[in-house]
Amino acid sequence: MLEQVFRDEWGRVLASLVGFLGDFDKAEDAAQEAFAIAARRWPESGVPANPGAWLVTTARNRAIDRIRRERTLAEKIHLLPPPEPVVDEVDDTVIKDERLELIFTCCHPALPLEGQVALTLRALGGLETAEIARAFLVSEETMKRRLSRAKAKIKATGIPFAVPGPRLLPDRLGAVLAVIYLIYNEGYSGRVDLGAEAVRLGRVLAALMPDEPEAHGLLALMTIHHARRRARFSGEDLVLLDDQDRSLWDASQIAAGRAALDRALALGGRGPYVVQATIASLQTRERIDWPRVAEMYRRLADLTGxxxxxxxxxxxxxxxxxxxxxxxxxxxxxxxxxxxxxxxxxxxxxxxxxxxxxxxxxxxxxxxxxxxxxxxxxxxxxxxxxxxxxx
Structure with missing residues (x-):
């Protein structure tokens, strides 16, 4: 239970702290300290009614205490608001907005793609550096360097902790979607945990941007594909769609994917992720309409070239x-x-x-x-x- 709460709340807590402190490393240190305190206290006192707010408040207090102890940063104390004494004073909706800002910061086009992917998984997914390294088949030291370079570039170039304005949003949203889908594809190739993490990130993005059809389209696409993951392999053998045991498909996930697709279509979605999700949905029908699938691929080819x-x-x-x-x-x-x-x-x-x-x-x-x-x-x-x- 505690592990699930931590995974669910990590991105929200870190987002709030990055906005509060303006520094990834300090925010991570404070978040980790708050989570460690929770791990000690919650088994005895119980999980708070609002665990995210409790964690944010605890982390902010710890961060302020740490800054006060560091004499070289003493001059910055007056810039910081005082600790929040009441956990319910942390506005849950503000945390969500800050998490959206964190997503766009992690996926800023000034960062190399590998840095965007690593930072998104670390910041929003709460994955440890070693976990990300194993998922992408690189050494932990290599992944540490990627994360360090990405954080350093954010600081050095002044990449804003903000959602881009309406004029820039379409291009930047495209980068965010592409990073999440790349993470999913790494998981789909066999590393199922990473695929599940991408679906979770997609769910977060769709909730934070409820009027963006492509966000719902990507969530639908990943959810429907992920529902078939247990049937795609038999031991070390790859199983094609026609030969898959459909009893191994997760019917509830397929239904959730189709609901996300319906939402995307209701919003007027006609983009590449919506089209791909439509194809994925058609391929889970009892009788697959292959001429229609071919037509949808033609539309997708027109969109993507x-x-x-x-x-x-x-x-x-x-x-x-x-x-x-x-x-x-x-x-x-x-x-x-x-x-x-x-x-x-x-x-x-x-x-x-x-x-x-x-x-x-x-x-x-x-x-x-x-x-x-x-x-x-x-x-x-x-x-x-x-x-x-x-x-």
Whole structure:
């Protein structure tokens, strides 16, 4: 119970402290101290009615005490408000607003993408540096350096602790959504805890920005995909959509994802995350409408100009019953010199699948072998090896 409260409240408490102190490191130190005090006291006294407010107040008091003890910072004392003696004086809505400001600070375009991701997970998710390092398969020291560089750049360049104005919001919101989706995709590749963390961050963002359809679209997309996570692997084997055991899907999460999608559509959402969520929802129906899926991929390709989306559209066209047209689309992608897809595993595995369906086994073997050369995970290698054995 305490661990769940801490995870739920960390981002809100840290956001309030960053706004209060104007410094990430000092805010983290104060938050950690408050959480440590709670871990000692709450098992005996019980969890307060408003744990977030209790933690913020305790952390602020500790931060002020620490600054008072540091003689070199004595001149700053008069700039700080006095400690809040009553926990209920901390306004819950203010904490939420500050958390939104923290999200946009973490995802500021002046920071490198890797720094945005690490800082978002540390600041909003409350993940330890070691946890983030393990999730992204880098050393803890490497991740510490990323976090330190990001915090230092925020301080040195004066990146504001604020939500950007209306003129800048669309571009900045796009960066925030992209960072959260990148975190999810890292989790979707097998690190399920990281995927769950991205869904939680998406839920936070959608609650803080209730009128932004793309925020709800991203939440819907991640939630629906996450609902199928237990069926995607059987041991170390990758299981394709058609072969998944649907009894392993989380029906309540699918329903929650569809509700988020309905909200996005009601807000007039037509952006790429809303379209992707629509595709994900269609693929969880008992009978998948593949022609409609293909049409949605066409819309997504128009929005993004992505050759990977075109490849997915080709798969949907094949599933709709036209592997010849699907293969023609894949070959067209290969023929476009400016698109560097030769090192993209799924181009070759998709091409192998289509060639196999059309009885062109020799070419299918070559395509699968090329895909196998590019495979980096055990489930991918096992899946492609099985495909080669089946021909």
């Amino acid at each position: 992505s050759p990977v989306v075109e490849l997915n559209r080709a798969v949907a066209v094949a599933q709709a019953g036209d592997p010849v047209e699907a293969l023609r689309a894949v070959e067209a992608l290969r023929a476009v010199d400016r698109l560097d897809l030769d090192d993209y595993l799924y181009l070759h595995s998709t091409r192998g699948e289509l060639l196999q369906r059309l009885g062109r086994d020799t070419e299918a073997r070559a395509a699968y072998r090329r895909a196998l050369e590019l495979a980096t995970s055990t489930p991918e290698r096992r899946f492609l090896t099985r495909r080669l054995e089946q021909i």
